[in-house]
Amino acid sequence: MCDRPLIDPAKCDGCGVCAGVCPQSALVVTGGKVNFTMTAGCSWCGECEAVCPSGAIGCPYEIVFG
Numbered sequence: 001m002c003d004r005p006l007i008d009p010a011k012c013d014g015c016g017v018c019a020g021v022c023p024q025s026a027l028v029v030t031g032g033k034v035n036f037t038m039t040a041g042c043s044w045c046g047e048c049e050a051v052c053p054s055g056a057i058g059c060p061y062e063i064v065f066g
């Protein structure tokens with residue numbers, strides 16, 4: 001189980017748009033790449049995935065067959 005969205009650092013260009021929309025302030029741009037802050041919790045709102053112009057953020061959820 002994943003507790004936060006996945007960020008693909010190869011796609012992220014550090015524009016900071018996601019950090020600007022995150023209602024939990026869970027994202028911060030450091031060194032030209034976005035990272036999660038350790039002090040804020042992600043609420044899985046999906047806003048960061050929706051606004052990222054580079055498609056670098058994904059909010060996956062587990063699909064269980066059977």
Ligand code: SF4
Nearest residue numbers: 022042043045046048
């Ligand atoms: S899903 Fe929402 S709360 Fe979580 S990091 Fe993205 S914008 Fe922030």
Ligand code: SF4
Nearest residue numbers: 012013015016018052
């Ligand atoms: S919006 Fe996308 S490209 Fe911009 S900092 Fe966030 S993850 Fe990186």
